[in-house]
Amino acid sequence: MKTRAIAIEKYGHGDQLVERVIDLPSLGDKQVLIKEKAASVNPIDWKLREGYLAEMMPWDFPIVLGWDVAGVIEEVGKDVTDWQVGDEVFARPKTTRFGTYAEYTMVDEDLLAKKPQNISFQEAAAVPLAGLTAYQALVTYGGLQSGESVLIHAGAGGVGLYAIQLAKMLGAKVYTTASESNHSLLKKLGADVVIDYHATDFRDVVKEVDLVFDTLGGDAQRNSFQVLKANTGRLISIVSEPDQTLAKEKHVLAKSIWLEPNGQQLSLLANYLEEGKLTVQIAAEFPLTVTGVTQAHQLSETNHAVGKIIIKTEN
Secondary structure: EEEEEEOOOOOOOHHHHEEEEEOOOOOOOOOOEEEEEEEEHHHHHHHHHHHOOOOOOOOOOOOEEOOEEEEEEEEOOOOOOOOOOOEEEEEEEEOOOOOEEEEEEEEEEHHHOOOOOOOOOOHHHOOOOHOOOOOOOOHHHOOOOOOOOOOOOOOOOOHHHHHHHHHHHOEEEEEEEEEEHHHHHHHHHOOEOOOOOOOOOHHHHHOOOEEEEEOOHHHHHHHHHHHHHOOOOEOOOOOOOHHHHHHHHHHEEEEEEOOOOHHHHHHHHHHHHHHOOOOOEEEEEEEOOOHHHHHHHHHHHOOOOOEEEEEOOOO
């Protein structure tokens, strides 16, 4: 099976993105072939493109980036029982060198979820990686409970927007940091207290929270220990390993996590989307071309996109 894709043949800046016809591997017995409608951009995409993850993912070139997809099933493996040709689905596929900046991609059947009928393919593609990251950080690892409080750093980012909504659904008090221009949006999504990080040190506002969701690392991560409840507090980072000395001093849990694709959890998010409890914010859309993907990466690298950046894989 061949597919048109945007790929890299060596690590580097955006000028390494090229259009290629890629030979996909044979369809697995428990896989489906998806005719893509949309993909999305995440920081892992350009970090891998730059070579920052080369040791973690020592893949052969060419590498097709992208790990979000929404589309229609075009073929099913011989042992697939729950899905059929024509189903509209979305997924965060396994992390392989055959990503989703392509017209076709293959996904394991257990990682699929049914696309909600009330959202577009572009909106669906904006959910899997970021939505699952937020869910796993807050629920799977963070253990956030009703009545607790959480500080979500960078609430206007692709992950932060889902985290705010999910935390509110769980019954938590939500603190978040963001530029002033995004405050009204974040309050609309459920944030109780929004802190302008340009003007205010979050440590002056946030006291004794149960959970910190760190999406920034660096000073923000280190300073977050000061606002955690001693003994019972948790700090979950998706950026870097927290300082365990600081964690031991305060007797708190602090860990870095890596997203695990999960079709059941994605189906739960799909239910929230269908019920209108979870909404999608799209920052921009770009075509599946070298120019389009380059521009999408440039926007993502600014760290100032409000919402998700979409790649339209079908015109």
